[in-house]
Amino acid sequence: MEVTSLVRKAVFAAGCLFTLTASAQTPVFDSTAYLAHYATRWQSRTLETPYQDNISEQEKIAGLSKLWMEAKLNYANFDLVPRLDFDSLYLAFIPKVQHTKSTLAYYEELQSFYHHLKDGHSLVLVPTQLTAQTKAVVPMLVHPIEGKPVIWKVLDKRLRDLGIREGMEITSVDGIPVAARMADRARKASYSTPQDSAARVMYYWLTAGNVAEKAKLEVVDKKGKAKSFDVPRADYYKGNLFPSPMFQTPLEYSVLPNNVGYLQLHTFNDPRVVAQFDSVFSQIAKTDALIIDVRTNGGGNGGYGHEILGYLTDKPFQTGKTHILQYQGVQRPWGNNPYSTEVSSYDWKPYKDKRYNKPVFLLTGPLTYSAAEDFTLAFLSTDRGLVIGEATGGSTGQPVFFMLPGGGFGAVCAKRDLFWDNRQFVGYGIQPDVQVPLKIKDVQNGKDTQLEKALALLKKGITTRDHLSKLP
Template identity: 40%
Template sequence: MKRIVTYLLLCFPLGLLAQNASSTVPETDALHKLEVALEKGQYEISHYNTACYFSLAGKSALAFTYLEKAVAEGFSDLKVMENDGDLFSLHQDARWQEVLKRVQQNKKEREKTSELFFNQKLFWDSEHFVTPYAQNISDEEKIAGLSKLWSEAKYNFVNFDLIPNVNFDSLYFAYLPQVRGSKSTLEYYLILESFFAKLKDGHTNVFMPRELTDSVYARPLIRTRLIEGKVLIVGVHDPTLSKLGIAIGQEVVTVNDIPAKEYAARYVTPYQCASTPQDLQTHSFEHAFLRGSLSRPIKLQLRDATNKLHEHTIFRVKPAERSKKLRTPTFVYKVLRGNIAYIALNTFSNDSSAIEFASKFTEISKANAIIFDVRNNGGGNTTPGWNILSYLIDQPNEVHAYYTRDYKPTFRAWEVDQQVDIFKSKIFPNRKWLYTKPVIVLTSARTFSAAEDFAAAFKTLNRGKLLGEATGGSSGQPLMIQLPGNGSARICTKRDMLGNGEEFVGKGIQPDHRVAPTIQDVRKGIDTELEAALKILLK
């Protein structure tokens, strides 16, 4: 699950002078103009943000004045204030601890007020919706599950504007008879997958009950990918399959006697939740292409480089076994020709990539250039990637913006349009190390979620070039919910953007140099994108 730390709330609508506080100390004349404007009430800048601005400018008295105003208005996010780099200059002032005490008190009062209404966990995840698995759960449970998906998405999904042609209420009514007519829990959950797929978001999907894992999520020990319009085998991870003659570079012509693309269109794509065409293609021909029951064999017709056809019957394996066989190192480092450091960051699911990078940085720093590879990084936590980027800059930079819906029932009663809360995030330089030589980042449609936050921040920093294919185009914080029959789902609640507010969700982060693998290169074992990056750096 993706999280972002070190953020700054911007409560003003026009994004005026205070935004400059994120990266540099304000100029004297701009500072004076801001003070005059604030005195005249000309700008609606949040008191907290104004305090940050004055803190960076070395105006501690004014910074505390506006911090105290923010606290008086109820500011209660103690963690944000303690970790906000804009306010570090105030920490040694005697007034700092007093302000923290008042913020802590606001926090306690807010928590106490919340308790008057409900215990959030029990309120939203009522035990009535958390029912055990059965081969065919009741009609009441099925309707309740669909209704919960509809309701939670209606109030929390942040990307409805990206699907203007989807009438979500009409869709709900259209699916009611389908869930009523389902004959098993498996069939029911496939219908729910199809329902949520209509929202076209990579962080909004349904998960089967764990009792159905072997019936749905089993896959063979090969990897496939759509390359130049053909479904190609790009990985074989079982010696038994290799002995049969199954090899990298062979084209999958048919699956169970159905043409490969038709098979995907019929049995795979309708259930995939994806934000962009490239993300949908990745799910349809890679992640879920041969997904299915452990007990059902797969008949494949393959075509090799000589145009000869071969037929094989292969079997799926349990998801845990497949994950173990296909597991790749979190961090890969090697020195390529021309003294270029190649660093593959294959996941941000934990801090190990940032720790490994830090431990090897003395050696890495001697390289003439760095190639970061996040083509196979499906995300995790944003922080490790940003920690690595901190070695590439010498001053704080705003690299990320996002917003989330701010639903207020009273505003709806007043017929006021729903608002959003806008946030900005910054990366601070590593205080000890700095790498100033050329950098290239390799991306693909498999670059997803927190890995996209890495690519987006790198692009915003203008620290080097992106090379490869557009990223998956799906980032955001998912909300997890429980469903009847022991299933679950998640809903995207946060819309991520580049530091300048440019959208990439639903589009993907576009590379500066577009390079895609070719069939011939796959068959020859050539890494098309990596070779293109080396050519740029070595010319």
């Protein structure tokens, strides 16, 4: 009994000593350092392996897995693809990427993988070493008009010198019929809506190829005559992950008959756009009405658009509502939904001392995208005028960017944007107040039906939605 008692006392004493020692040596929990440590986990460069013509099988599986993980963690729009079993899709793509014979073929499979998310802000970008040989396009805008790939705008004098004109329908590229080529391109494209799909494939993919090789185009002209052209491609990437706009300047301004200003905002991805707008504002101020055209604006920085809208009103205007998913894994074993949303919205308060108070129209179409859609939404909230044309592309948000093995990039949309009153446009597009589809004959004859509709409404004094509602 005495031995047992001594053992118990020894154990008790050792336990007390351990407790005192641990208490003295254990650091105080530092929540700031804790969060900083987890932030560094996203900065690992282990998967940022260099480009090779054919990266290893391990790299290929790791890149696919990275795409799967980032979407599982961050994608804000899974509810818009309710039938997508993303885990099954991931398993199905493992052998596909394993069997690719080159880095290019591998990245095309990755693009096909993210294609299933049906989101224009969730995509895969090929390594810069591949852009010149795969992403160079003929310098013209090919647009879906009456369901056909029609040359909408010719942007290079060399093409005009060859005889290419607006309104020509493209029937084949590099010997491949348009339908087959578009189907192949579409499976690798990221888009959010049917109108986005058609416009995006025709704009970015239909004539894409090697900058060193001319594109062989088969077209039908306005008289129904078939013609062939060998035309140069242009590399708008120039070694970058993202292309520069096809237009040489972020905006163009002119004055139409009857003193109507015509402002084309080609991009919000150029910080010069606000300064250039300010430089022409003295001319705009002298007009009797203004038509703003964002039909070719693929987005950029939404703040630039809000700056410009600040010249059109002296009242605060809505910029939309944002939902950001919050995930707490610990809620799962507790039997709760691990997801919640952080909702935010704000008004933009104009601060410039310059103001335009005349009638304003806005022209939109399926290439109106991202920050240009944010601009359209905010314009509608100002109630400054009518939106005319076609539905926008239906995709905006904030992508999370990350590197992939072999030098490419992935992106996943991590926030959901809505109208200020919770109406949705991501996955649907923003509908115009006045729907005006483009017509092939009009394009062939140099007519801009949507612009002319704005001018016709202006002539009738129909400049607001209130005016429209009172029409018989």
